Amino acid sequence: xxxxxxxxxxxxxxxxxxxxxxxxxxxxxxxxxxxxxxxxxxxxxxxxxxxxxxxxxxxxxxxxxxxxxxxxxxxxxxxxxxxxxxxxxxxxxxxxxxxxxxxxxxxxxxxx
Amino acid sequence: xxxxxxxxxxxxxxxxxxxxxxxxxxxxxxxxxxxxxxxxxxxxxxxxxxxxxxxxxxxxxxxxxxxxxxxxxxxxxxxxxxxxxxxxxxxxxxxxxxxxxxxxxxxxxxxx
Numbered sequence: 001x002x003x004x005x006x007x008x009x010x011x012x013x014x015x016x017x018x019x020x021x022x023x024x025x026x027x028x029x030x031x032x033x034x035x036x037x038x039x040x041x042x043x044x045x046x047x048x049x050x051x052x053x054x055x056x057x058x059x060x061x062x063x064x065x066x067x068x069x070x071x072x073x074x075x076x077x078x079x080x081x082x083x084x085x086x087x088x089x090x091x092x093x094x095x096x097x098x099x100x101x102x103x104x105x106x107x108x109x110x111x112x
Numbered sequence: 113x114x115x116x117x118x119x120x121x122x123x124x125x126x127x128x129x130x131x132x133x134x135x136x137x138x139x140x141x142x143x144x145x146x147x148x149x150x151x152x153x154x155x156x157x158x159x160x161x162x163x164x165x166x167x168x169x170x171x172x173x174x175x176x177x178x179x180x181x182x183x184x185x186x187x188x189x190x191x192x193x194x195x196x197x198x199x200x201x202x203x204x205x206x207x208x209x210x211x212x213x214x215x216x217x218x219x220x221x222x223x224x
Contacts, residue, residue: 035211044202063119073149090155099171104155 003026004093004104013034014111021076021106023065023091029085033074035065038105047089058083060110061085081100114139118203118216125223131190133219135203138184143205145186146213147178150200159201162186180213196222 025031035047048059055067065076074091085095092101118135125131139141147159158171160178168178175194179187200220204213213221 036213036215043217044204044213046212046214051210094155099158100156101163102156 001092002101004091004101004103006089006091008106009104010107010109012111015083016054016080019076019078019081019085019108021089021091021108023074023076023103024099025072025074025091025093027072027091027093027095027101029095033065033067034092034094034100035059035063035074035076036090036092037087038090047076049068052093055108081110083107088112114158114207114214115206116203116205116214116216120219121224122220123216125193125221127195127223131188131193131221133188133198133201133203133221134167135188135207135216136184138177140205140207141183143167143184146204146206147186148189148202148204150202150218158162172186193223195209195223197221 005024005025009075013019027084033050036044037047038044048057048065050057050067058064063076063078065074086109087106088107090105092100094100115138142185145162146155150156151160159176160168160170162180165180165183176188176190176195198221200218202218203216206213
């Protein structure tokens with residue numbers, strides 16, 4: 001069965017620190033990969049997505065993610081976080097059917 | 113442009129009462145439609161999805177049902193609410209099998 005694992009449930013960083021949120025999935029076939037963000041009091045928004053091509057994907061607000069097929073990973077990165085990046089981040093994977101498989105989410109808190 | 117509307121934003125219902133949450137999409141045709149429940153610390157749980165009018169797939173057997181009476185309308189219902197139905201319900205759509213989801217703003221349901 002497909003599954004998605006996000007390594008950290010809570011991450012606390014200071015402003016200007018670098019960020020990397022881990023995401024690993026289990027699925028042997030072709031996958032589409034997504035990162036979503038939910039800011040406090042707001043609904044889920046698509047941050048970035050990977051379907052094919054360059055495995056390094058650029059998203060909104062300076063985020064990027066790298067698809068490493070051999071490691072079944074799609075980690076989210078940002079070189080310098082801001083207080084406004086405080087949010088919950090979800091990794092999701094879509095395999096051969098319609099269903100998106102979601103990670104449990106990582107709560108990111110940025111200390112000003 | 114495409115927009116998704118979900119209402120109501122909050123709802124407090126007594127145990128045993130019926131439920132109807134509505135979701136509509138504008139600016140597109142034949143979208144894939146989804147109902148999710150989001151639980152703190154457990155990510156998103158897919159409840160139902162629909163690839164066309166009258167076509168509903170259920171992912172989790174429970175006290176809820178879904179219907180798609182029109183192409184861009186998706187309804188989540190229950191005949192008798194349970195306390196365990198409390199949660200945050202999200203509607204989402206996508207244009208096909210690719211593209212990523214766009215989420216509605218969600219409904220916070222509290223069953224008392």
